[in-house]
Amino acid sequence: MNVTSVLAPIVVFAYNRPLHLQKTIESLAKNYLARQSEVFIYIDGAKNQEDEIKINEVKSYIQNYIKNQINEIDFKKINIITREKNWGLANSVIAGVSEVINIYKKIIVLEDDMISTPDFLNYMNDALNFYENENKIFSISGYTFPIDIPIDYIENVFITQRTSSWGWATWENRWKKADWQMTDYPYFIKNNTQKKQLSSIGEDLVLMLKKQHQGFVDSWAIRWIYTHFKQNAFCLYPIDSKIKNIGTDNTGAHTPNTQKFEVDLVEKPYQFVKNIEENQIIKKNMSNFFKPNFLKKIKYFFKYGHF
Numbered sequence: 102m103n104v105t106s107v108l109a110p111i112v113v114f115a116y117n118r119p120l121h122l123q124k125t126i127e128s129l130a131k132n133y134l135a136r137q138s139e140v141f142i143y144i145d146g147a148k149n150q151e152d153e154i155k156i157n158e159v160k161s162y163i164q165n166y167i168k169n170q171i172n173e174i175d176f177k178k179i180n181i182i183t184r185e186k187n188w189g190l191a192n193s194v195i196a197g198v199s200e201v202i203n204i205y206k207k208i209i210v211l212e213d214d215m216i217s218t219p220d221f222l223n224y225m226n227d228a229l230n231f232y233e234n235e236n237k238i239f240s241i242s243g244y245t246f247p248i249d250i251p252i253d254y255i256e257n258v259f260i261t262q263r264t265s266s267w268g269w270a271t272w273e274n275r276w277k278k279a280d281w282q283m284t285d286y287p288y289f290i291k292n293n294t295q296k297k298q299l300s301s302i303g304e305d306l307v308l309m310l311k312k313q314h315q316g317f318v319d320s321w322a323i324r325w326i327y328t329h330f331k332q333n334a335f336c337l338y339p340i341d342s343k344i345k346n347i348g349t350d351n352t353g354a355h356t357p358n359t360q361k362f363e364v365d366l367v368e369k370p371y372q373f374v375k376n377i378e379e380n381q382i383i384k385k386n387m388s389n390f391f392k393p394n395f396l397k398k399i400k401y402f403f404k405y406g407h408f
Contacts, residue, residue, distance in 0.1 A: 115213040117155035122213040130175035134222040146184040214348030239334035243268035244344035260335035268344035
């Protein structure tokens with residue numbers, strides 16, 4: 102069987118949030134293409150005894166869900182991959198995506214706090230097929246940040262070099278371009294022109310890279326954004342978000358309790374554009390959405406030597 106001609110597999114990364122995962126899976130099961138899709142669920146190992154209790158609840162939920170599929174099939178197949186030790190989100194995502202994408206050549210990725218529209222899988226698979234040979238598109242996002250879109254922008258998709266990690270997809274030949282060790286970082290951090298160019302995508306990104314390099318954070322996502330930047334590549338977004346993050350409630354390791362990323366989920370038709378170009382107003386609005394305020398800049402300067 103030619104795996105490149107079938108639907109992209111769905112990979113879900115889970116940890117210690119059984120209720121969030123249940124909402125994610127139940128939402129995904131309502132997708133029109135769910136029954137034709139294969140799902141891989143990666144469950145990370147526990148950091149401590151308290152987390153282990155919750156992780157066991159996650160495992161029990163998934164095992165019971167699979168048993169119930171005997172009577173009513175929601176997905177083509179569900180695979181469970183459990184880690185004996187705690188890998189952390191970054192290592193888990195990099196390894197898990199690499200394992201699956203090496204076989205299937207394309208992939209759709211979710212974390213355990215994503216609610217999707219019923220046509221989310223349609224949009225992701227159609228975009229993967231449509232842009233497979235358009236090499237400047239490195240990834241597809243199902244989530245769209247609540248930024249202003251120019252009223253004269255007529256398309257219902259757009260591109261930026263800033264990626265989203267909330268319901269996304271990519272292809273093997275793009276994923277393999279990532280340098281997870283950031284071997285050229287010493288050159289980049291001394292190059293004011295490159296730093297200025299990256300800051301035009303988001304003023305927070307140079308600091309995030311610096312924190313990653315110095316070990317203050319362990320983020321696969323900032324390294325994936327950096328890959329897009331270095332390759333002069335883009336992420337495709339829908340104008341109307343097909344993903345809602347329900348993890349902005351202090352339960353996630355990397356997302357604070359905030360309403361900043363709230364979006365409405367409304368299923369709407371979509372149409373893709375060949376040779377799509379970046380809209381400079383959208384780029385600016387995306388950058389401004391992540392712009393730190395003055396007090397944060399002062400704090401970051403004294404703590405990290407930036408801003």
